Structure formats: C-alpha cells, structure tokens
Amino acid sequence: DQQVKQNSPSLSVQEGRISILNCDYTNSMFDYFLWYKKYPAEGPTFLISISSIKDKNEDGRFTVFLNKSAKHLSLHIVPSQPGDSAVYFCAASGTGTGSARQLTFGSGTQLTVLP
Amino acid sequence: DAGITQSPRHKVTETGTPVTLRCHQTENHRYMYWYRQDPGHGLRLIHYSYGVKDTDKGEVSDGYSVSRSKTEDFLLTLESATSSQTSVYFCAISLKGGTEAFFGQGTRLTVV
Numbered sequence: 001d002q003q004v005k006q007n008s009p010s011l012s013v014q015e016g017r018i019s020i021l022n023c024d025y026t027n028s029m030f031d032y033f034l035w036y037k038k039y040p041a042e043g044p045t046f047l048i049s050i051s052s053i054k055d056k057n058e059d060g061r062f063t064v065f066l067n068k069s070a071k072h073l074s075l076h077i078v079p080s081q082p083g084d085s086a087v088y089f090c091a092a093s094g095t096g097t098g099s100a101r102q103l104t105f106g107s108g109t110q111l112t113v114l115p
Numbered sequence: 116d117a118g119i120t121q122s123p124r125h126k127v128t129e130t131g132t133p134v135t136l137r138c139h140q141t142e143n144h145r146y147m148y149w150y151r152q153d154p155g156h157g158l159r160l161i162h163y164s165y166g167v168k169d170t171d172k173g174e175v176s177d178g179y180s181v182s183r184s185k186t187e188d189f190l191l192t193l194e195s196a197t198s199s200q201t202s203v204y205f206c207a208i209s210l211k212g213g214t215e216a217f218f219g220q221g222t223r224l225t226v227v
Binding site (some may be wrong): 004006032034036041042043044045046049089091093094098099101102103104105106107108 | 119148150155156157158159160163171172173174205207212213214215216217218219220221
C-alpha cells in the first residue's frame with residue numbers, strides 16, 4: 001500500500017504558465033515533506049521542503065503548499081520554463097522508528113513544459 | 116554537487132551471480148541509503164546506514180545485503196541476482212535521517 005501517492009503520471013503545461021503537481025499521503029505520522037526533480041540518466045535533486053508546522057514554503061519560482069487535514073501537498077512552479085521538464089517526486093518522512101523515519105517517495109509525475 | 120560516486124554506472128550480469136554496487140561519499144554524512152527506481156514505483160528504500168557498521172532494512176530488502184565498514188563507503192550486494200532485480204539503483208546521503216538526501220548518479224543493473 002503506497003503511503004505517498006502521485007496520481008498524475010504526467011502533466012503538460014505551456015511555457016510561462018503555472019505548473020501544479022499534486023501529492024497525497026496516508027500516514028498521519030509524516031511530518032516533513034520534500035520535492036525532488038529528476039532528469040533522465042541523473043540522480044534526483046532536492047528542490048524544496050516543508051515541515052508540518054507550516055502550510056506554505058516558497059523558494060523563487062517554487063512554492064510548496066501543505067494541507068494537513070486533507071493529507072495533501074502541492075508544488076507550484078511559476079512561471080514554468082522548458083528547463084523545468086523533468087520527473088518530480090514527492091517524498092515524506094515521519095516520527096516513527098527505523099526505516100519509518102526515512103524518506104518515502106511517490107511514484108513521480110513527468111512534467112513537460114511546452115515552448 | 117554532493118560528493119557521491121557510484122560504481123559501476125552500468126552492469127549486465129547473469130541470473131544467479133553475486134553483484135556488488137559501491138557508493139563512495141566525500142561529505143562525511145552520517146546517513147547513507149540505497150534506493151531502487153522502477154517504473155510506477157518511484158524510489159523504494161532497500162537498506163540504509165546510520166553509522167559505521169550500523170545498518171537497517173528498508174521497504175524492499177529481500178535478496179539484498181549491505182555493509183558499511185568506513186564512513187565514506189556503503190556497499191550493496193545482490194547475493195544471487197534475479198531478473199526482478201533489474202533496476203536503476205541510487206545511493207543517497209544525508210546529515211540526519213528523514214531530511215534532505217543527496218543522490219548519486221545511479222547504477223543501471225540488468226540481470227539476464
């Protein structure tokens with residue numbers, strides 16, 4: 001049973017418009033959430049994170065929103081650029097013990113920004 | 116870029132043979148991880164280490180073992196490779212468990 005779900009395998013957006021990537025989680029013990037970006041043949045790179053004590057974190061063109069009651073987070077990219085085309089992974093970690101404290105990843109969303 | 120080197124970058128091996136993948140870091144991070152990436156599954160944790168000789172299992176640890184005899188090196192061994200272990204393997208490091216992890220370039224392993 002996937003604890004972190006990205007239900008949209010792919011998303012296409014026009015350059016300059018907003019990209020919204022969504023992520024849902026089921027484990028109420030998760031208290032830290034991250035987004036990673038991955039280009040082909042490269043390792044994932046950390047993008048932005050948010051703690052459960054916040055509902056928004058912004059870094060340049062990237063903003064992450066957290067809705068704890070809905071167990072939902074989203075990544076907004078404004079404005080979208082062709083270089084943003086990549087697979088985006090949502091990840092979460094929690095207050096459990098052992099491997100439960102480590103990052104659990106979603107299945108990823110392929111973002112394509114069209115020029 | 117975080118100083119993480121994975122070797123080899125590509126490997127083809129036969130079913131039933133043992134395989135060892137190496138991860139080397141120059142960042143002196145306490146935590147090291149092995150993940151596998153498969154279509155539709157994202158990244159799944161195989162094993163991780165929280166210090167020299169301190170390791171623990173992740174979500175998909177069956178068929179894999181790890182060792183960490185030095186802070187900088189974390190080895191992943193497939194004891195008897197199977198076709199289901201064909202995947203891309205990523206090593207990652209972090210200062211603290213459950214926080215931002217930095218990934219290596221990956222190793223593409225094909226078991227035939």
